Amino acid sequence: MPADPAAPRVDAHHHFWRYADGHCAWMPDAPAVLHRDYLPADLAPALKAAGIAGTVIVQAAETPVETDWLLALARDVPFVWGVVGWLDPADPGAVARAEAWRATGRLVGIRFWYQDDADGDRLGSVIGAPLLGWAAAQDMPIDLLVRPRHLSAAVALVDASPDVRFVVDHGAKPDIARWPPDADERLQWWEQMDRLARHRRVSCKLSGMVTEAAPGYTPASLKPYSDALLQLFGPARLLWGSDWPVALSASSYADWVACTGKLIGHLSAPERAAILGGNAIRFYRLKPDLICPPLSGPETMIVWTMKGTLNAEQEAQAGRDHRQAA
Numbered sequence: 001m002p003a004d005p006a007a008p009r010v011d012a013h014h015h016f017w018r019y020a021d022g023h024c025a026w027m028p029d030a031p032a033v034l035h036r037d038y039l040p041a042d043l044a045p046a047l048k049a050a051g052i053a054g055t056v057i058v059q060a061a062e063t064p065v066e067t068d069w070l071l072a073l074a075r076d077v078p079f080v081w082g083v084v085g086w087l088d089p090a091d092p093g094a095v096a097r098a099e100a101w102r103a104t105g106r107l108v109g110i111r112f113w114y115q116d117d118a119d120g121d122r123l124g125s126v127i128g129a130p131l132l133g134w135a136a137a138q139d140m141p142i143d144l145l146v147r148p149r150h151l152s153a154a155v156a157l158v159d160a161s162p163d164v165r166f167v168v169d170h171g172a173k174p175d176i177a178r179w180p181p182d183a184d185e186r187l188q189w190w191e192q193m194d195r196l197a198r199h200r201r202v203s204c205k206l207s208g209m210v211t212e213a214a215p216g217y218t219p220a221s222l223k224p225y226s227d228a229l230l231q232l233f234g235p236a237r238l239l240w241g242s243d244w245p246v247a248l249s250a251s252s253y254a255d256w257v258a259c260t261g262k263l264i265g266h267l268s269a270p271e272r273a274a275i276l277g278g279n280a281i282r283f284y285r286l287k288p289d290l291i292c293p294p295l296s297g298p299e300t301m302i303v304w305t306m307k308g309t310l311n312a313e314q315e316a317q318a319g320r321d322h323r324q325a326a
Contacts, residue, residue, distance in 0.1 A: 008053035009051055011242050012056045013170075013242065014241065015059075016040065016043075016057060017066075018037050019036050020037075023061035034246065040073070040077045047079060055079055055080055056082045056241075062086055082109070084111050085098075085107055086111050090126075098134055099134070102138060108286065109140060114144075114153075120152060135164050136161070142166050143167050146168070148174060148188065154196060155196055165202075165283070166196075167203040174225055181224045204238055207239075207241030208241070208243045210222075211246060213250065226264070235264075235267055238274075240260060240275050242257075
């Protein structure tokens with residue numbers, strides 16, 4: 001698969017928050033390790049140790065106030081290359097707010113948050129929302145935070161939005177802890193994810209797996225799911241993310257990095273480079289002529305351009321080739 005092995009590594013999914021702000025409605029039920037501030041100074045050492053040059057912050061609260069804060073924070077943090085914010089697609093003011101955020105030059109996506117819904121009804125009601133029309137016109141991708149019970153609605157949304165690019169966060173959170181590889185629920189998850197993956201404009205994040213696995217996860221316990229995502233989306237449409245600090249309830253940053261190496265170690269160097277950075281740069285349209293200092297390694301500058309990324313025809317062929325090989 002054509003790709004640039006020299007592309008910088010990117011964490012395409014992590015969060016920051018100030019605990020006292022109280023924006024995260026899910027926080028009271030979260031593990032105690034998350035009940036504190038998590039800010040750039042907390043993440044920087046882990047990025048340096050892993051050799052990760054840039055990141056994408058993703059919203060963690062269903063309020064635009066948090067996104068305002070993240071966009072302001074990103075101005076002063078060199079390793080943050082983009083922000084994925086939150087808006088309610090049903091909000092009449094959503095398009096105006098999204099456009100104001102886009103004007104900052106730091107917004108790279110909008111996330112639709114439906115993981116806590118009992119069913120897919122509310123997600124289905126998003127079809128035709130003006131915010132989707134804006135996303136299509138601006139080529140602004142949509143992150144989908146859903147669970148397997150919402151996938152049929154997600155398929156309908158994608159089918160009805162032919163000009164919008166989507167990425168499924170965390171593989172739609174399959175219940176790795178309770179689903180053996182032959183479980184009916186896993187097969188249903190596979191079938192719906194396959195329907196999404198057939199759209200070349202839909203990508204998926206290799207992230208959030210450790211918190212869905214049983215305590216004491218191993219690469220072997222995650223591999224049936226990472227292999228499934230590789231077969232469905234191919235290396236050209238998988239984006240690696242840490243889901244830090246949420247993932248700290250199940251794994252250190254370094255352990256997830258090491259685990260990822262075992263999950264994708266059988267791939268070629270260009271394929272690994274795509275998953276670990278190149279795909280995020282391409283998908284989120286991160287600075288095409290990016291010049292940044294590395295967070296580890298030689299005291300030189302990383303200079304990377306979009307020359308090494310896949311065009312649409314190459315991406316489609318890479319996906320077809322991987323499906324045939326799987």
